[in-house]
């Protein structure tokens with residue numbers, strides 16, 4: 138007997154992308170609309186929270202309508218509304234949360250609040266239909282760097298996190314320092330292909346095995362080392378080769394992310410490893426982790442780049458599993474900028 142599919146309308150507005158999607162039975166995307174504000178924030182060299190909120194207000198209704206239209210649905214075909222309620226920029230989150238609450242109330246639909254970081258992890262389920270927990274996941278985004286054991290659809294255990302800057306934040310700051318501008322990650326990824334990753338050996342922060350939090354990360358020292366290198370070159374009148382610095386910085390980040398991940402894989406006897414978050418679209422990181430997983434006979438998963446950076450399909454996927462286990466949010470749901478994993 139075929140049971141009726143469960144369709145989630147998902148809304149995401151935690152940073153600078155206004156996104157809506159319709160996802161069926163958790164893993165099939167019927168539509169995935171992303172309105173990016175990158176061009177707007179490029180003018181200022183980074184995301185301006187107030188501008189992000191205003192733009193979300195302009196875009197949230199048409200983007201959601203487009204998601205319903207492309208899915209060939211009306212609200213009558215939807216079983217629940219899922220929305221990111223944290224972590225993120227408070228004003229940006231509030232736009233999505235308020236709109237989702239109004240939609241759910243007006244259409245008498247259940248509302249499911251979703252943690253954005255859990256959404257990034259869930260992005261892996263969309264293309265890898267066979268993937269089921271348990272698996273290990275490295276979540277690397279603009280605001281977060283977490284190495285986690287995903288034990289089931291509801292729980293995960295944090296093994297390591299950043300003690301200072303997130304990986305994406307380091308990419309963005311270094312890109313600005315070497316004149317690549319915003320958004321830094323994709324630009325460093327691109328120019329690094331023309332550079333020598335061994336031109337400058339930048340420091341890699343690694344914590345000792347056996348120590349508490351041995352899988353933690355730290356990127357602020359690396360960022361300072363790049364800034365010091367730039368200063369010292371300009372004092373000595375030496376030419377700065379942007380591509381070499383980008384490639385050398387990227388190599389240091391990838392080395393540390395890979396090192397901690399593989400130590401944890403080996404010590405925990407992991408069989409499946411997944412990448413998630415915006416930095417997971419980095420070509421050097423993807424190929425390094427893939428190669429290390431292959432060496433160890435570990436199955437490697439990584440969403441397509443469009444599902445790594447912020448999108449609503451991942452919120453629909455995570456929202457589906459929460460909805461099916463009975464999670465319901467009421468109209469007191471609020472934006473939680475510091476929501477933890």
Ligand code: KG4
Pocket residue numbers: 152277278279280281304305306308309320321322323326414415416417418419420445446447
């Ligand atoms: O997950 P995401 O879209 O938003 C957050 O939840 O933060 O991640 C955005 C971050 C930014 O820091 C951006 O520079 C970085 O992901 N990023 C990349 C690449 N594409 C996006 N970093 C390195 N290489 C990339 N190709």
Ligand code: ZN
Pocket residue numbers: 253257278279414415446447
């Ligand atoms: Zn994100």
